Amino acid sequence: MKPQDEVGQTVPRAVPPVALPPGADPHQVRPYGDTMNDGAVQVSFSLPLPLNDEARETARRLAGKMGLHDILIYHEADLGYGFSFYILYGKCRHTVDYARVVVPKVSTTRMGFEEINAFIRERVGRPLRVVGACIGNDAHTVGIDAILNMKGYAGEYGLERYPMFKVLNLGSQVPSEDLLARAVEFRADAVLVSQVVTQKDIHLTNLAELVDMVEAEGVRERVLMICGGPRITHEVALELGFDAGFGPGTTPTVVASFIVQEFVRRLH
Amino acid sequence: MKPQDEVGQTVPRAVPPVALPPGADPHQVRPYGDTMNDGAVQVSFSLPLPLNDEARETARRLAGKMGLHDILIYHEADLGYGFSFYILYGKCRHTVDYARVVVPKVSTTRMGFEEINAFIRERVGRPLRVVGACIGNDAHTVGIDAILNMKGYAGEYGLERYPMFKVLNLGSQVPSEDLLARAVEFRADAVLVSQVVTQKDIHLTNLAELVDMVEAEGVRERVLMICGGPRITHEVALELGFDAGFGPGTTPTVVASFIVQEFVRRLH
Amino acid sequence: MERKLDLDPAVIERCRRAAAAVADFVIGFARERSTVSIERATLRLMGVGGADAEGVPLVNRVVEAAAARRVLGRGVALSFGAAMAAAGEDATGTARLIASGRVQMTAPTPGEEDAARERAAALAEAGCERILAARRARDGAIGRLGEGERPLLYVIVASGNIFEDTLQAKVAARAGAQVVAVIRSTAQSLLDYIPEGATTEGFGGTYATQENFRIMRAALDEVSEEVGRYVRQCNYASGLCMPEMAALGAVERLDMMLNDALYGILFRDINMQRTLTDQAFSRLISAAGDLTINTGEDNYLTTADPLKAAHTVLASQFINEAVALRCGLPPARIGLGHAMQMDPWMEDMFVLEVAQARMVREVFPEAPIKYMPPTKHMTGNIFRGHVQDALFALASVMTGQGIHLVGMMTEAMHTPHIHDRFLALEATRMVMTAARHLADEVSFRAQGRVQARAREVLAQAAEMLDAVAREGLFAAIEKGWFADVSRSPGGGRGLAGVFRKEPGYWNPVEDRLRAQVIG
Amino acid sequence: MERKLDLDPAVIERCRRAAAAVADFVIGFARERSTVSIERATLRLMGVGGADAEGVPLVNRVVEAAAARRVLGRGVALSFGAAMAAAGEDATGTARLIASGRVQMTAPTPGEEDAARERAAALAEAGCERILAARRARDGAIGRLGEGERPLLYVIVASGNIFEDTLQAKVAARAGAQVVAVIRSTAQSLLDYIPEGATTEGFGGTYATQENFRIMRAALDEVSEEVGRYVRQCNYASGLCMPEMAALGAVERLDMMLNDALYGILFRDINMQRTLTDQAFSRLISAAGDLTINTGEDNYLTTADPLKAAHTVLASQFINEAVALRCGLPPARIGLGHAMQMDPWMEDMFVLEVAQARMVREVFPEAPIKYMPPTKHMTGNIFRGHVQDALFALASVMTGQGIHLVGMMTEAMHTPHIHDRFLALEATRMVMTAARHLADEVSFRAQGRVQARAREVLAQAAEMLDAVAREGLFAAIEKGWFADVSRSPGGGRGLAGVFRKEPGYWNPVEDRLRAQVIG
Ligand code: B12
Ligand code: B12
């Protein structure tokens, strides 16, 4: 996978219709504090240096290398044992051409509860079958439950409540092999995987492994593979070989809309 | 004046005796989060862009240009009216050679109340005369009062309390011409100037102007010129043509020690 | 107002009596005097606007001309009325002719006097009508939109550029701000004139000009409609142009004005005779326009010790109240200043602060206390500062304050960036929502730390007020009793602009306003 | 403990009675059973350490060998005593021979039995003496250095690398931390063995190993001397190796252990028979070593609704208390879990939270409540989060909590960076200093929101406990009454490791500890 700061392609794009504030140049976007293009940026970090004048200057130079000028150290603290902490403000020399930023997005249109059920009834003619799980050692079920459970999330019902979804929620700490086996057995149309623990990028490892297994099993074409979690973005999901990825704040209708529309698209 | 992020000379220097934490390389210092050399940095800023996927990507790319990788947007907020706010974390690619950082410092040794009085009595033989003021439109007297007033600061007496200092504190909003005239009239040995308001670098303008006036008047050699304030550093003061500069947390003995030692040094 | 502190009403009464004596002296002193700025304010309300080619406001030119011809002692209105007859122009046209020396400011002859008076009185009447129109517009807008929960969340904008300020103000309003104060450029309070036009440069603030008032008002009216809640505008009736600022504010529908009997004296070294005289007139205007004034006691503890000098704040509040009442301001428009300036590392700081903040509410139950965040003990540590401000928000909602100046985590370092304000409002609203009815729920142990502290401060204030009444306000200021700052009656800036009213002094604006406000 | 909530003692009594019935069932259930981990813990305390060439701990090998030879039912100690005779080695040497198959785990012949018992008992005695030695060392250090003000400030380290952890722990201790908890790697609670040696890799935490315990203890002892205050170490007696963790903790002088009757069942899907059996044994060890246990109710409201399910927390606290008392833990060592998990934007969240937090203190006046910061409603907005944590600190000091888990502004995103902890401690200490005696000063309106909420939650808990006593704990868990999670008695991990004690079951460590603790 490419490092996350390089994702997003750079091709020309019309500046979106939402107006920028007066004086802002979409081709040269800079941070804003209280004056257009002042470049104001706040930074904080610790250094493995005891607090002294040279350490302070080291902090300042680091900020300089980051492309800041007019750097002010707002705060510094001696953490002890050879560490020190800094809060700095500076003005950023860099600009970004916003007009040329393009980001891949989930492109389905969002539908409501009734609409989704009706859509499946008419276009598929049978309930869609969905399997969900937290894989690996992840025990954080709240996210996947928000999407799948009856009670749902943010005022929306979960998929279990939809007459036109059949849901099998395997819960937490499910080994990828088990998930795959159960999905095959259940004849799942979509597999929903949650990953919340992300330390040392364990979520990326787990998700990539799952895709490999599904492909090795030869069922990749038969299921929609969807992942989600606080650090999942659609781009990351695509790069991992999933069909879609959903991040923080996702609600059930968003996921359901994607599943049904993408499922029907692939029927043709 | 050089921009503040370029001050500090770069000449080889022995790494100070205080030990760095295990694993830290003084030639390649990087920010530290929870693992040596992880480079962890926190950044926040606003952009003059409405919050959307492209704006988010713009924020990420800006952080990328700052030399961060593994960038995660922790938080984003739509401020309205075409503005959005971001909190990001990333890992910094830059390093600084701490062993080669040299910073100019006030090099006098700190003495105590009695010691200073005795020193003046013996080495000068008469009280030293000191004039203080906040120049320009600055009305923030708390800082200069902390150094000069009887009651002092942080448990130390101010210069007024020293038998061997004669103090004239002109208070706030003193035009530079007035300060100069009064200093000449008072036959001041040292002039102490405070600048707290720093918007649009007004403090730098004011201080540089004062030095010019003092030089034009031909008395620069006769007085020690000292400035202070929350954004004053010794380097900045030197560049402005002062003899010393003092920043936040300065206490009276530090300033008094400098005055007496520097005064005596110049006698010879 | 539930009484939670068991304060002795007799001690409060004693404070009010002493403050009344002080205020009577101030008002009496002011009645015998006028200032160049009062006369300029009078001209402004009579319709004189604009500046000459050098940028000097015409009102300054006219007053200078009157002074030069020694007719200022009877008030500028009369000779200006006469000049209008001579000029045959409207107010501004006449002023322009006076400025260019083509018309003179002279006392009218007895024969001209009635006509001059009539003309001036008509202009004054029109000016006062503009104030009333603004007042009606405010009442209408608030009636229609409301203005949200108490305390009102008050934020500052201070970019130096009025156009940036409006952007920042709108973002703030959307984030929950209910009052937007445009901080003035550092130097402005010492200027003896008001600059003209829209301005885009300032130090630590934006110049207060009539045009800037108008631009901000329009922006706030726009955002008020968007957020469905009236957003108030605040500026300063303070400094050497205090009365003129009050006049422009009243006309341009500002809703609040920082206006204090002592601030300029103590913190800007403005002459005390000047400030007190200007004070009385400017408060009359605010009363007429139904503006809320915000007094400046919140500044005292930036120089004085917040523990030892807490009673000086209370004493000053009594004086400001007494003066304001005598100028026709009702208690509900007297936003007395109060601040939380204690060292956050002091044991029980929060406990003592709650005592003081609650005390001021119980002593002045109708006044919408303007409660100032910690500023003195803020540092560049924005994370710690954000928490200090959260404690402040809690103290505020826990003690039922009226106007809450929202603290900013970057207070020690810069005037707020756009997101500083956003984050500050978010945190403040969160704390206040979470503790919405905490004030209803808690009471304080009888004779405990809270009650004892409140009683102690009240008793000290009573002592002090008795002493001020005895020794006189001027002497008290000279002795440094307020904010640890000492000023002398003859010192400071602007004394030259004060003059004793001569027999026959006439000010149709003042008369008209006084009739409306005091009856 | 001052009674501020007017809680009905009869309702509290009713809760205790129901909880007693539940606990009697749990203890009775556990007394009839043992588990592989209990037997391994027994071996560890008998002096068996180390691992074989594949890294499998010798205690696992020995217990497997005993199981394979079907002698586990009478307890591992007896056959291990016999094996020692055969091996002629010390405990670890014997275990090594058993692991390599050169010595067998068999029931001793009647003739060998006395000698085997004697040998095993002597080893058990030595193990128990190590626990007591650690206990004496702790008492000595605390007696000499003290441990600072209450609540104890508890922070986590979780870098995955024990050597980074010690650095972070020392920095934290210097910044005011009084308890340092080393969070375990995500996967560890599901491992049915304890890894060996110092470790430098982990996910979201650092492996708990005996060597890591030792390294951290040494670092904390060092910093304790530097800061002049004893700094406590905390880890987890939780997961499949709960009893062994308790044993290692007691020997290596940990001071606190997260140890809960239900956490593993609900949140890690560990079999309930396994957890409850392990639970009883591990608490006995903690009691012997005078460790404080921290229960896990603070986790419930991460999945359940903090408003609707607050009483489930209280009900579980009663059960945890009753079980702990029966294992010999005195109330002062039962750190019951409690959490502030309400939506910060909910009106009066803080008011209701204060009610709940105070309630738990008044119901369990001697227990040093382990109070958990907001985690569920933390987001990547570190500035807002810092304020949520400040509110939490205030609630904590305002209600007199005993162990304060310091919240981190980055909670939603990463395990703490070195300065996250520093800033969090700074803010927490500041809030607590500023509000040090607030709890003494405030009381709550009779029948007001605070009192009503506390009474409501208590009443609901009583209902629930009666129901649990009636239906049985297993059924209650199966119905999802705790934390909205449902588990079945036969489901989850680790059931295979539970066995019924056979007639003649003997455990010299248990006997020895029980004699010491319960008498
Ligand atoms: C609740 C919680 C727990 C509970 C979990 C209970 C449960 N049954 O889920 C308990 C107490 C058990 C727990 C334990 C641990 N936790 Co925890 N926990 C949290 C906490 C506080 C909230 C998570 C949450 O519920 N969020 C709310 C849900 C709704 O949000 P969400 O998961 O992002 O889901 C949304 C979207 O992402 C998306 N989504 C998510 N999944 C999916 C899947 C699909 C298919 C789709 C379409 C969408 C989707 O939709 C959801 C709704 O919008 C977070 C901190 C925080 N504030 O975030 C820490 C946190 C996640 N935990 C953490 C850790 C380290 C642990 C432990 C490993 C600690 C330890 N060593 O003991 C343990 C072990 C757990 C394990 N092995 O996984 C870390 C993870 C660090 C990291 N980035 O790797 C966090 C961030 C805390 C921290 N700073 O240390 N935890
Ligand atoms: C107190 C205060 C006031 C008081 C001042 C009272 C007085 N008589 O001093 C009052 C209320 C009057 C005030 C007014 C204003 N203030 Co003011 N004020 C502050 C505040 C809260 C504290 C400053 C302070 O007293 N610090 C304590 C002293 C001890 O620290 P110090 O000054 O740094 O001094 C130490 C060292 O720097 C050094 N030092 C300082 N001077 C010297 C001189 C020498 C020779 C030496 C050796 C050492 C030395 O030694 C001292 C002791 O260690 C700060 C915010 C903050 N928390 O810092 C804002 C602040 C300084 N004010 C600010 C502003 C903008 C104003 C106003 C202009 C606002 C307005 N437009 O209305 C007005 C007008 C004042 C003016 N014209 O100067 C801004 C400045 C922004 C900037 N960086 O330019 C600040 C930072 C607040 C903000 N974020 O907006 N203010």
Ligand SMILES: Cc1ncc(COP(=O)(O)O)c(C=O)c1O
């Ligand atoms: C009453 C009052 N006037 C004026 C000011 C502002 O100062 P300046 O005189 O610079 O406008 C303040 C500052 O807070 C104040 O409280």
Ligand SMILES: Cc1ncc(COP(=O)(O)O)c(C=O)c1O
């Ligand atoms: C009682 C208890 N045990 C264990 C844990 C940690 O989980 P794990 O099972 O991953 O060690 C917690 C988490 O807070 C807990 O409260």
